[in-house]
Amino acid sequence: MAKKNSVIELDEVVVKFAGDSGDGMQLTGDQFSDTSAFIGNDLSTFPDYPSEIRAPQGTVAGVSGFQVHIGHKEVSTPGDQADVLVAMNPAALKANMKWVKDGATIIIDIDNFDNKHYKKAGYVEDPLHDNSLEGYNVVKAPITMLSRNVATSAGLDNKTADKTKNQFVAGLLYWLFNRDIKIGEDFLKQKFMSKPALVKANIAVLHEGYNYAETIEALSTTFHVDPVKGKKGLFRTITGNQATAWGLLAAAEKAGLELYLGSYPITPATEILQEIVKHKHLGAVAFQAEDEIAGISSAIGASFAGKLAATSTSGPGLALKGEAIGLAVMTELPLVIVNVQRGGPSTGLPTKTEQADLLQALYGRNGESPCIVIAASTPANCFNYAFEAAKLSLEHMTPVILLTDSFLANGSELWKIPKMKEMPAIVPPRVEDNAKDFYPYHRDPKRLNRYWAVPGQPGLRHRIGGLEKGDVTGEVSHDPMNHQIMVEHRECKVQKVAEFIPEQEVTGPESGDLLVVGWGGSYGALISAVTDLRDEGKSISLTQFNYINPLPGNTEEVFSRFKKILVCELNMGQFASYLRSKHPRFEYLQYNKIQGLPLFISELKIKFNEVLESI
């Protein structure tokens, strides 16, 4: 029966796995991603968790998904729409139809497509017979039945047997994408290492799915995605939150310090805390505080005591930490504040992405309270910007806010593993024991940082605090001129950072019609849309900002080389208004979206073309 009669070569493909939370779609997604990484594809993934922890089974609210975008070329986003959708029940189909490309392959578990499930999913008509799936290649596979048969004969009880369904799906996909099934077997052996019965049953079901795919007409065409060319070295997949945690750990090692994280659980930042807590073996300490304020306060204490200190949170937590950030500004202690942005205001959309905390990060404190603000732009470069946040904070002795977002935090991509010896050095301005003439607010003229003397060091006893400090001496001062001087010192110190960061770069021609401006996590969609239009011959370039305060020194000059500037962001125009205040001579067009969703390549292309046509 084997009839792999046609193999279609693809540059890229997007697969979406969707089902009930218990269907194991995240695991199948991981398995498929790892297999793709193993054979050398580039990839980007995004999980789509239900917002309620225990939404009823079979309902749209309970659908859990995992999207994987793999490519033979570089892949920058998890993809706007899927080429292949796996829907384990009608709710999964209903929730995902608008995210599927025309003509896509839709694999459904026919065993769950009955009236009972239609009702739960809120279908009025049977979607298999109302023509709504016309034009799609629908594969109706009896996934539950076949998996159960195979798994029970391999010795599992019915309930456990049903948990192997996801391996039937994996088997189908291995066949559909011409993947070596052995890689899938190895994944299972590792996953269920201590449970040989589960390994055996899951492997049997994996093969059953593979064999099933081979025999049915609807899957007579298979796909092939070649490995990426020019990507050499050791790689792993990494999520934004994991990369953030590792970036902080790497900075601590490079600075010769130990990492202290003081945090309170909050979606979508919790994984950073959960990751750091696993690495006590590297000397890292994670303190789960009683609230957001205690999280950052304890980190300030740890910084005073000489650790590389950080706190991680999301928007509502950043609001609570405002006063403490001001204390770190006043006491001029190093501190990294990671804010994984989510939809706001208030509790807002805790599991959805947004970039609307920018102005809060820049200005959300009492008094003149400048912070260095930087933003990561891909899941993997969260590592680099977390490292950079720590480096700037330690070397310039001032708090740094690192902005990531839910999309980066949960998304994963292929990451080339860096070598520690190639990471830049970090040299905190520590004071030697018994240093003569030590004054806590004496400054290094180069960076304007004060020096860091920590309790336990002989000869350096001193007092700091939130009251205004006298210049040099650090003693409490209410003197009017002193306040002016100190406010200016703190501001200049932050602005001077511009001399220590890279220049702003442009992707594409250095000048032209349209400059698309983005910042932070929107990079993947922006670079994809800009590149597509340039391939069509349009005069369009992208500049993505990672350094927000201060802006890179050449920002004005970059802007001056283009006819039009379009600022795209997931808020009502916060970066655009910031740019207007810093570089007022330009006109900033805006593209804003505030739906809890990332930017899509398709919508960006429409907007870019519209602007280009007006030039």
Added chain:
Amino acid sequence: MATKFEPLSIATKEDFKLGAPVKWCAGCGGHSVLSSVINVLPETGAPKENIVFVSGIGCSSRFPYYINTYGFHSMHGRAMAIASGIKAANPSLSVWIVTGDGDSMAIGGNHFIHIIRRNINVNILLFNNKIYGLTKGQYSPTTPKGSITKTSPEGTIENAFKPGELTMGAQGTFYARTVDSDPKMMREVFAAAAAHKGTSVVEILQNCVIFANQVHKEITGKDVRKDNQIYLKHGEPMIFGKERNRGLMMKCSKMEAVTIGENGITEDDLIVHNAYDVDDTNHYRLVRMELPEFPVAMGVIRAVDSTVFESELYNQVQKAKKESKIKNMDDLMHSGNVFESKG
């Protein structure tokens, strides 16, 4: 920078004097607490560079500016959280927190109960003057019900906290009470607090001459203090009174203040104070005693052993360091699923 040699010698009280002007009001109870602390620090054995004073906001929280140690004057209510980070960062430091009834019982209430619950090894000096001094006279969570203050012109309608009850409610391992007018008692109690491994809470009944003058006079007044206070000492019978003829005994599982010699009561009938009793039932009784039925309990009321947060934390760190094969970031980044691409 050039270095000069400063020996790690045993500190004297002169080492802790700053010479800077102390800006509390003349007659404020803070002055005598400060000098008692300075007197006791050399006895604690901690090298002077290892001592850190952390405070929040309020009159009492200016304390770190008046003593020559490492000091951190932080945010209103957050001293406990800052100090927790300092101890978790470096357990070898001797950390003292200075706070007030507003700072620790109101805005910082959450951090107060959680540092105690974790049993982080710090000493908390809680200046209880039952009023907001720095903001000039509003009622605090410890202000007696019915008190007239700037924000309670008709008298407060709120029940007052007893810091000792809160401490034990949070599973506190050490609680002591003392008064600002008794340097000897302060010195003894502070030394015991410093010696205790875990969170030591010392409530100091402190007089604010400006906004709640004599609020504790029933307890601390020269003529009444012997009758109205009982200075508890572990292992000793609970005796008080000018004539040392009053005592505390249990009657039908209730505590009672009695007179020795009356109704055949002898010293042997009195309760012997057991500060080390893990069961906190009697400690609660002592903390709750109020005039006029009872004398007010002073001294170390509770001091029990328990695990200390930062010791447990570093035990885990040491164990992980010993057992893990991953010794550095390069190891970590190459662990697990790594793919080689030959491009």
